[in-house]
Amino acid sequence: MTGSVADRPPLPVFFLPATEFEARSASHFCMRRTAVKRSIHSSDRVLHPIEIEVALNIPFPRSQRTIGRPVTVNGFGFFTNAAVTLTLNPAPENYGRKFVRVDLDGAPEIRAEIDFAVERHRRTVLKRGEAEVELTEHVLAALAGMAIDNCRIELDACEAPGCDGSARPFVDAILSAEIVEQAAPVRIVRPMRSTGAFYSDGSRLTIDRAEPHEFTIRYELDYGAASTVPTQTSEYEITPDVFAEQIAPARTFIDAAEIEGLKKLGYGQHVTAEDLLVLGENGPIDNELRFPDECARHKILDCVGDFALIGCDISGRVTAQRSGHALNRQLVRQLRTCAASGELIDQSRAA
Numbered sequence: 001m002t003g004s005v006a007d008r009p010p011l012p013v014f015f016l017p018a019t020e021f022e023a024r025s026a027s028h029f030c031m032r033r034t035a036v037k038r039s040i041h042s043s044d045r046v047l048h049p050i051e052i053e054v055a056l057n058i059p060f061p062r063s064q065r066t067i068g069r070p071v072t073v074n075g076f077g078f079f080t081n082a083a084v085t086l087t088l089n090p091a092p093e094n095y096g097r098k099f100v101r102v103d104l105d106g107a108p109e110i111r112a113e114i115d116f117a118v119e120r121h122r123r124t125v126l127k128r129g130e131a132e133v134e135l136t137e138h139v140l141a142a143l144a145g146m147a148i149d150n151c152r153i154e155l156d157a158c159e160a161p162g163c164d165g166s167a168r169p170f171v172d173a174i175l176s177a178e179i180v181e182q183a184a185p186v187r188i189v190r191p192m193r194s195t196g197a198f199y200s201d202g203s204r205l206t207i208d209r210a211e212p213h214e215f216t217i218r219y220e221l222d223y224g225a226a227s228t229v230p231t232q233t234s235e236y237e238i239t240p241d242v243f244a245e246q247i248a249p250a251r252t253f254i255d256a257a258e259i260e261g262l263k264k265l266g267y268g269q270h271v272t273a274e275d276l277l278v279l280g281e282n283g284p285i286d287n288e289l290r291f292p293d294e295c296a297r298h299k300i301l302d303c304v305g306d307f308a309l310i311g312c313d314i315s316g317r318v319t320a321q322r323s324g325h326a327l328n329r330q331l332v333r334q335l336r337t338c339a340a341s342g343e344l345i346d347q348s349r350a351a
């Protein structure tokens with residue numbers, strides 16, 4: 001969640017062209033598939049195919065991980081105001097990450113994958129049937145950032161706890177539960193060529209090829225001179241240590257002028273300026289920054305959470321310019337489609 005002006009209702013999305021479509025030979029350690037060689041038509045533009053590889057057992061693979069015991073995080077939902085208990089549970093290899101609404105009949109499950117994302121303003125919501133989970137991005141960022149691949153995320157309300165607007169409470173819970181290495185290797189989606197998506201308002205999100213295990217995010221935040229959010233840029237290679245120390249503590253932020261409008265709509269009734277960063281003309285109101293570039297770091301946090309919806313690891317160098325959740329989901333959806341066309345998506349997760 002962030003209150004950035006880039007998080008607007010859906011705009012037309014365009015994908016940057018891949019100039020060639022070149023099949024490459026697979027090596028002994030790497031299975032590779034290319035995206036279906038077809039163009040995907042939007043309402044007014046032809047979207048070009050993306051070439052990716054989906055690799056298993058690439059050099060120096062890491063194994064899947066889960067947590068050692070259940071741990072809970074309590075709080076209330078920033079949007080719905082609902083009190084909620086969220087429990088992270090251990091899960092077996094190849095389980096993935098699933099939300100479970102234990103307060104509903106039959107305890108419906110929702111896989112934390114882009115297929116279940118619905119378009120909502122300012123946050124990422126997952127929905128399956130009548131069951132949905134609001135504000136998934138911070139808990140998913142914590143799991144993906146800490147490289148926890150398998151986790152059953154139970155909650156007794158429709159929104160994950162907002163806590164302090166960061167992912168730190170979830171990271172603290174994960175660390176307190178201890179991390180368990182599993183035998184199965186992770187899957188990695190790796191774009192072979194630069195690709196991306198952009199909106200007509202100037203927000204832009206690209207991903208460039210990187211070393212097989214590298215996932216770097218650069219966020220260029222510039223909302224203009226009139227914004228209460230100062231221009232800032234942050235860049236980090238996402239590893240568990242870096243995520244826990246540099247990214248997880250960064251809180252969501254909102255312009256002071258926007259929060260009143262949201263409260264009139266019924267959102268955030270319990271949220272105060274001490275719960276997250278409310279930015280006025282002179283900086284945070286009733287609060288202090290944890291980092292000079294806390295806003296850009298939080299946008300990286302949101303990217304980690306949204307990219308987790310690919311359902312496996314991703315390799316690449318991401319550059320985001322004013323990108324919000326909607327654009328993140330657009331690129332993730334396209335990468336996921338390409339990965340699925342490679343027929344290497346784990347079938348055990350398709351049930």
Ligand SMILES: [Zn+2]
Binds near residue numbers: 001002137138298
């Ligand atoms: Zn956020």
